[in-house]
Amino acid sequence: MRQLLVLLVACLVVAAGSPNRAHTAEVSLHEVIDRLVESQAGKRSMAPPADDAEFVRRVMLDLAGRIPTVDEARRFLDDTSANKRNALIESLLAGDDYARRMQELFNAMLMERRGEHAEWTKFLRHAFAENLPWDRVARAMLSPDAADENLRGAAYFLTARLTKEGAMAPVDVPGLTRDVGRLMAGVDFGCAQCHDHISIEDYRQADFQGLHMIFENMQSRGGEFPAVTEKVMTKPRDFKSVFTGDPRTTPLRIPGAGEVAIQTFPKGEEYSVAPDRKTKTLGVLKFSPLRELANRLANAKNPLFARNIANRLWFVMMGRGLVEPLDLFHSANPPTHPELLDRLASEFAIHKFDIKWLLGQLARTRCYQRSSRLPGDGPLPPATSYAVANQKRLSAEQLFWSTLIATGEIDRVKKQTDATLEQVVADTDPLGELQKQFLKTFSNPPKEPEVDFAPTVKGALYLMHDQAVLDLLKARPGNLVARLATEPDPRKLSGALFLAVVSRRPTPEDVEVVTKLLENKTRTARAEAIGHLAWALLASTEFWVNH
Amino acid sequence: MNHCRSWEHDWSRRRLLGAVAGGVGAAGLGGMLQPAVAEEMARSDKQILLIWLDGGMSQLESWDPKPNTPFGGPFRSIPTTLPGIHVSELMPKLSQQMKRLAVVRSMKTEDANHSSGVPKILRGQPRNRGVTYPYLGSAVAKLMGPTESGLPPYVWVKPGNGGFISKHAGFLGARYGALALGDGKPPANLVRPDSISSAADEARQELRRRFNRQFADRRRGDFNEANSHVYDVAETLMKHVELFDETKLPEKDRRRYGTHDLGRHALLARRLIEAGVRFVQVTSYGWDTHGDNFNSHASRMPKVDQSVTALIEDLYDRGLDERVLVVMMAEFGRTPRINGSVGRDHWPNAWSVAMAGCGIRPGTVVGETLPDGTDVKTTPYDIGHMFHTWFSAVGLDSAEAQYMNGTQPLPIAHDDMHKVDELLI
Numbered sequence: 018m019r020q021l022l023v024l025l026v027a028c029l030v031v032a033a034g035s036p037n038r039a040h041t042a043e044v045s046l047h048e049v050i051d052r053l054v055e056s057q058a059g060k061r062s063m064a065p066p067a068d069d070a071e072f073v074r075r076v077m078l079d080l081a082g083r084i085p086t087v088d089e090a091r092r093f094l095d096d097t098s099a100n101k102r103n104a105l106i107e108s109l110l111a112g113d114d115y116a117r118r119m120q121e122l123f124n125a126m127l128m129e130r131r132g133e134h135a136e137w138t139k140f141l142r143h144a145f146a147e148n149l150p151w152d153r154v155a156r157a158m159l160s161p162d163a164a165d166e167n168l169r170g171a172a173y174f175l176t177a178r179l180t181k182e183g184a185m186a187p188v189d190v191p192g193l194t195r196d197v198g199r200l201m202a203g204v205d206f207g208c209a210q211c212h213d214h215i216s217i218e219d220y221r222q223a224d225f226q227g228l229h230m231i232f233e234n235m236q237s238r239g240g241e242f243p244a245v246t247e248k249v250m251t252k253p254r255d256f257k258s259v260f261t262g263d264p265r266t267t268p269l270r271i272p273g274a275g276e277v278a279i280q281t282f283p284k285g286e287e288y289s290v291a292p293d294r295k296t297k298t299l300g301v302l303k304f305s306p307l308r309e310l311a312n313r314l315a316n317a318k319n320p321l322f323a324r325n326i327a328n329r330l331w332f333v334m335m336g337r338g339l340v341e342p343l344d345l346f347h348s349a350n351p352p353t354h355p356e357l358l359d360r361l362a363s364e365f366a367i368h369k370f371d372i373k374w375l376l377g378q379l380a381r382t383r384c385y386q387r388s389s390r391l392p393g394d395g396p397l398p399p400a401t402s403y404a405v406a407n408q409k410r411l412s413a414e415q416l417f418w419s420t421l422i423a424t425g426e427i428d429r430v431k432k433q434t435d436a437t438l439e440q441v442v443a444d445t446d447p448l449g450e451l452q453k454q455f456l457k458t459f460s461n462p463p464k465e466p467e468v469d470f471a472p473t474v475k476g477a478l479y480l481m482h483d484q485a486v487l488d489l490l491k492a493r494p495g496n497l498v499a500r501l502a503t504e505p506d507p508r509k510l511s512g513a514l515f516l517a518v519v520s521r522r523p524t525p526e527d528v529e530v531v532t533k534l535l536e537n538k539t540r541t542a543r544a545e546a547i548g549h550l551a552w553a554l555l556a557s558t559e560f561w562v563n564h
Numbered sequence: 565m566n567h568c569r570s571w572e573h574d575w576s577r578r579r580l581l582g583a584v585a586g587g588v589g590a591a592g593l594g595g596m597l598q599p600a601v602a603e604e605m606a607r608s609d610k611q612i613l614l615i616w617l618d619g620g621m622s623q624l625e626s627w628d629p630k631p632n633t634p635f636g637g638p639f640r641s642i643p644t645t646l647p648g649i650h651v652s653e654l655m656p657k658l659s660q661q662m663k664r665l666a667v668v669r670s671m672k673t674e675d676a677n678h679s680s681g682v683p684k685i686l687r688g689q690p691r692n693r694g695v696t697y698p699y700l701g702s703a704v705a706k707l708m709g710p711t712e713s714g715l716p717p718y719v720w721v722k723p724g725n726g727g728f729i730s731k732h733a734g735f736l737g738a739r740y741g742a743l744a745l746g747d748g749k750p751p752a753n754l755v756r757p758d759s760i761s762s763a764a765d766e767a768r769q770e771l772r773r774r775f776n777r778q779f780a781d782r783r784r785g786d787f788n789e790a791n792s793h794v795y796d797v798a799e800t801l802m803k804h805v806e807l808f809d810e811t812k813l814p815e816k817d818r819r820r821y822g823t824h825d826l827g828r829h830a831l832l833a834r835r836l837i838e839a840g841v842r843f844v845q846v847t848s849y850g851w852d853t854h855g856d857n858f859n860s861h862a863s864r865m866p867k868v869d870q871s872v873t874a875l876i877e878d879l880y881d882r883g884l885d886e887r888v889l890v891v892m893m894a895e896f897g898r899t900p901r902i903n904g905s906v907g908r909d910h911w912p913n914a915w916s917v918a919m920a921g922c923g924i925r926p927g928t929v930v931g932e933t934l935p936d937g938t939d940v941k942t943t944p945y946d947i948g949h950m951f952h953t954w955f956s957a958v959g960l961d962s963a964e965a966q967y968m969n970g971t972q973p974l975p976i977a978h979d980d981m982h983k984v985d986e987l988l989i
Contacts, residue, residue: 208694215693216972342970350971390782397784408787462730465738472791474716474743475728477798478753487759530774534767549764553771556795558788559779 046364047381053357054384054403061398064388064405069094070521071388071564072102076380078411078563079334080109082118083418083438087513090520106380110373113437119145119372121414122333127158127200130463131177136170136242143167151326151370152315155201160311163244163299172243179237194229199344201314202272203325212258219347222258227270230254231306238299246299249287250279250306269306273321274313280304317370321346323362328352330372331361332468334379336407336563337400343468353401389564409563410470413459416561417452423518423555424489425497451485470562480556490548490555498551502544507532510547518554606709610922610958611837614700614845615830615872615892616686619678619852620915622908623897623937625652625861626868627916628669630937635900638858646927654865657873663927664876664885665920666987670931672944673896676910678852681895687734688951690978695969696734700951703976704843705733705740706967707960713840714800720744721829721836722847726751735969742845747825748832750808754801769795804839807832820874822867830871834878837888851894855905868892876920889922889957891950900937914940917950923957925989948978956983 055063067075073093077085085093093105109115120141128137144154154171161172178193195207206220210229214220230250238244253268269277282303292300302308314322324346332338339352339361352358361375368374379385389406391397398404411419418438421427427438430445442448458479461467480486492499497517504510511531515523523531534546554560624630629641629652641650644662651659658665673689675681687697698706705717719742720729726746730738743751756765772795780788806812810828821827826848833844848868853860872892879885897915898908914933920926931942955962955977962977 210694211692345970389784392782397782400784405784408784462738465730469737470787470790471737471739472794473728473739474794474797474801475751475753477794478751478801481765481795481798482753482756482760484757484759487757524778526778530771534771545764546767549768550771553768553775556772557775557779558791559775561791562787564779564783564787 045381046360046375046378049360049364050357050378051383053354053360054382057354058398058402058404061402061404062391062393062395064391066383067386067388067406072386073105074520075385075406075563076102076106076109078415078419080106080118080376080380081112081114082121082412082415083114084422084520086422087517090516094522102386103381106377110377115373116142116146117437117439121412125412125414125460125467126329127174128177129466130460132463134170134173134177134243137173137177138170140168140170140173145372148371148373151365151372152317152322153370155315155322156311159197159201159315160305160307161243161245163242169242169244172245175232175235175245176237176243190232191229193232194225197232197310197314198225198228198272201325202319202321203328203340203344203346204272204321205342205344212260217345217347217349219349222256223265223267224270224272226254226256227267227276228272228310230267231269231310234306244299245307247302247305247307249302250304251281253279269309271310271313271319273319274316277309277313279306317366320362323366323370324358326370327361327365327375328358330375331358331379334376334385335403336409337403343466406564408470410467411561411563412467413456415563416459417455419560420455420489420555421448423497423560424551425495425500425517426489428497429493429495429499447485454479454483454485472561477556487552490552492544492548498544498548501547501551502540507535510535514547514550514554518551519557519559605707605960606711608708608959609711609887610708611711611841611888612700612704612843612954612958613833613837613875613888613890613921614843615868615890616845616847617851617868617892617894618682618847618849620894620896620898620910621851621864621868622853622857622861623669623911623914623916623933624900624908625654625858625865627651627667627918628933628937629653630900630933630935633936635902635936635938637902639861646929649929652865654861655869657869661873661876661920664880665918666924666926666928666930667916667918668930668945668950668984668987669916669933670940670942670944671897671915671917671947671950672940673912673915673947676896676912678895678910681910681912685893685895685947686732688977689947690975691980693972693974695972695974697974698734698736698740699732699742700954701742701843701845702733702736702740704958706736707955707965707976708842708958710797711840711842714797715804715836715839715841716743716797716801717842718742718845719836719841719843720845720847721748721832722845723747723825723829723849735974736967745808745832748808748810748829750805751801754805754808756802769799807835807839817874820870820877822870822874824867824871826867827871827874830875834875837884838882853898854903854907854909857898857902857906857908879921885921887922889919889924889954891917891919891954893917893950914938919954919957919987923959923988925987928987930984930986945984946978946981948981949984951977952981952983953987956988 073085073090077083093101120138123141140157157168157171158174161169161175163169175193178196179188181188191210195205198204198206204220206214206225208214209220209222209225213222234250235245235247238246253266255264255266257264268279271277280303287303288300289303290301292298313319316322328338328340329343332343339354339358340346340350365375384403387406389408391405400407421438427441430448431441442452458476461471490498492502501510501514504513508528511523511528515521515527531550534550535543538546624635624637625639629639629650630636631639631641640653642653642656642659643650644659646662649662673685675684686699688700690697701718701720708717710717718740722744724746726744726749728741729744730741732742733740745751776788776792813831817831821831829846833846836844851864875890879888879890896910896912899911903909914937931940931945933939934941952962963982965976967974967976
């Protein structure tokens with residue numbers, strides 16, 4: 018007995034790793050994360066903490082969707098307070114850029130570049146400006162409420178997937194079923210439409226068919242805003258495996274929540290609020306399959322739902338999913354850090370799916386704040402160890418805003434000092450066009466998830482030769498190159514250039530390169546050379562990724 | 565003399581060609597990081613040129629004429645350089661190339677719709693495993709990669725618009741898509757604007773490379789490699805900018821290939837192949853002759869006859885036949901029965917495919933159709949058989965090599981089908 022007690026105490030001590038462990042609830046998630054990641058990394062050599070320049074660029078790209086301005090970077094680098102990193106995280110989560118960044122991030126994640134709709138944009142902006150809980154956001158997408166002006170645009174998640182693509186291509190309802198599984202529950206059972214999945218035992222045809230029947234029972238309703246209607250569902254779904262041919266039947270099946278029996282009502286009594294064509298009232302079904310789906314999938318008790326979003330937000334911040342591919346959760350593909358994913362998912366659910374809270378916790382970890390560079394000469398540890406920060410792809414939006422800031426184009430065209438980035442672009446036609454070109458050039462094609470870093474030849478040629486891009490690097494009053502051209506001291510010039518574009522101070526080697534390049538140049542040639550320097554930094558991998 | 569010996573490339577063991585190669589870090593990095601097999605294939609100098617006659621060329625007005633039969637139509641057949649073999653009189657020039665060609669007259673495929681038939685044929689119609697297979701060009705881009713030239717491995721010359729066509733890549737992922745040259749025009753932004761001199765460009769590129777080296781030091785290299793790679797490819801393409809300048813072509817070449825779209829595009833294709841593009845597809849649209857089939861073919865076939873003959877002649881003259889496989893096909897043939905609009909409709913049941921060059925046995929005619937052309941009389945071949953044959957011709961063992969789609973191994977051609985030995989040397 019005594020032995021057992023000793024063992025128990027020992028376990029607690031080992032497990033604690035923090036003096037506050039006595040009150041479990043008070044151990045912050047970020048501490049738990051670091052404990053779990055570092056214990057698994059073991060004796061691997063770890064990268065040191067990111068320096069301030071690395072950190073400020075990284076966290077601003079992640080939480081504000083852009084690089085810091087020169088002023089912001091300088092202020093942070095010069096700040097001597099001990100708590101400045103946490104303070105920056107808090108201010109970014111509370112800042113104006115946050116909702117825009119999240120709108121852009123979730124738009125790319127959920128719509129996979131299928132297109133845009135003003136109502137959808139409005140919904141996303143509202144959701145993140147108000148920091149609506151993720152389950153609330155997901156329910157709005159799965160069972161849209163046409164009566165709620167702020168949230169009705171969420172229906173675009175469904176309707177954008179129900180459009181005809183060409184005369185011969187039918188509306189891809191199975192594709193919608195697949196995407197709901199992939200994006201909301203982390204399970205891609207598209208391959209289980211016609212038979213049980215061949216190589217993944219967990220993905221059953223019945224799961225696909227039981228979810229699919231919900232979307233086959235639904236239609237996109239035309240109109241000024243995206244909306245859907247449902248029919249009365251009366252019977253379970255019959256299906257056959259193309260392999261065995263055996264006839265089978267399933268009621269509704271919700272990923273992570275199992276079967277739901279179909280409730281039927283006598284004819285004429287199916288609605289609690291009857292639809293009315295004259296007043297264009299949709300009516301409320303007593304048994305709405307979409308409502309069942311929304312309530313049972315987007316639910317704190319649904320393990321797939323919580324784990325999927327926890328894994329996706331981890332991916333956004335850490336550059337790798339605990340489960341990869343992000344949409345292939347199944348028992349033969351376990352997370353790299355099982356306990357960590359459990360904790361992330363359960364704590365996120367306990368915190369009512371508060372996205373700001375989770376991002377804040379992730380940003381505070383040592384794991385997030387490690388350098389992407391490992392000193393010494395040993396081999397670099399694998400990405401799954403998080404012993405060195407992983408590099409991350411920048412979205413077309415992040416690249417666009419960051420390019421405007423880096424080249425000083427925003428300063429050049431800005432008329433009102435308090436105008437947001439979006440307002441400046443909206444008020445300046447050529448920048449609106451540049452934004453379109455950036456999105457077109459640097460986004461993936463429609464339906465291709467933007468997960469991997471995938472630079473293209475098209476993108477390189479665009480950056481090399483497009484006139485609108487080259488114009489950003491010509492000296493024009495107020496922009497970066499014009500400002501630098503008036504600076505005679507190459508050391509100071511280097512300082513301003515590197516801080517503006519790559520958000521750090523130049524190394525001695527950088528200064529040497531700049532000095533040498535600008536030596537004995539006429540005024541015109543000097544301005545041109547400064548343009549080349551700025552272009553080269555802009556096209557460099559250092560600018561092009563979040564590291 | 566043909567030295568392309570496909571059996572020399574046979575592999576002794578099953579090796580995987582990873583769609584997601586080399587672990588997570590490599591995913592999405594432009595297919596640069598490939599396992600051993602791909603590296604082996606990357607050193608191969610074999611290339612493929614596909615001439616695609618979209619809409620469906622009539623086999624009866626080309627490779628498999630049936631004159632003086634109820635469905636034969638008005639055209640005669642003419643003898644070829646292969647004793648006993650006749651082709652349509654619409655191909656007088658190609659009839660003189662028959663000793664260099666191989667023709668399959670016993671194609672029998674399934675899909676009679678354009679919208680589904682085109683992708684099925686171009687994907688080799690593998691067994692349905694719930695994944696979208698790549699088109700032949702994307703498959704070759706994945707399996708063999710770019711040649712030493714560093715040029716993009718899959719270039720598509722077509723009328724109309726160009727761009728990067730990612731959907732051809734299927735599950736392999738967007739990066740294996742086609743670089744489409746609309747009307748043979750260069751990709752957007754290929755030409756350096758006058759405002760940047762070549763010296764200035766070199767200066768800024770050198771700075772970029774220097775900054776990248778500094779960045780990559782003691783960081784994981786995959787992102788920087790991928791990002792540097794696309795600039796290298798862009799610069800390689802720029803070096804070949806003369807490919808897109810038709811004014812510099814000898815008048816004689818232009819006359820031989822023809823100044824029509826197919827002629828100009830076939831000539832560009834030859835030059836792209838010479839420059840080192842791994843896979844070039846030339847598309848000619850408008851072969852869907854439901855109405856007025858005979859006048860249509862009378863005006864279209866001479867263009868094919870002219871440009872494809874010029875192409876074959878050039879490949880042989882330059883010794884390229886030893887390493888370049890040429891295939892000419894469509895998504896199906898056309899009905900023997902002549903419809904009320906004097907047209908022919910879609911006919912996958914019995915049609916023809918032609919090929920030449922690397923690994924192909926010259927002067928071969930495989931298979932036979934019924935006297936009225938309605939069905940295949942000999943062993944029918946599906947497109948899967950052709951994929952096995954073509955892969956084999958360029959040294960890929962399609963019975964062994966596989967793709968990896970995540971955890972799912974996938975055959976590169978239909979696993980119930982096999983290569984057609986008669987077609988191979």
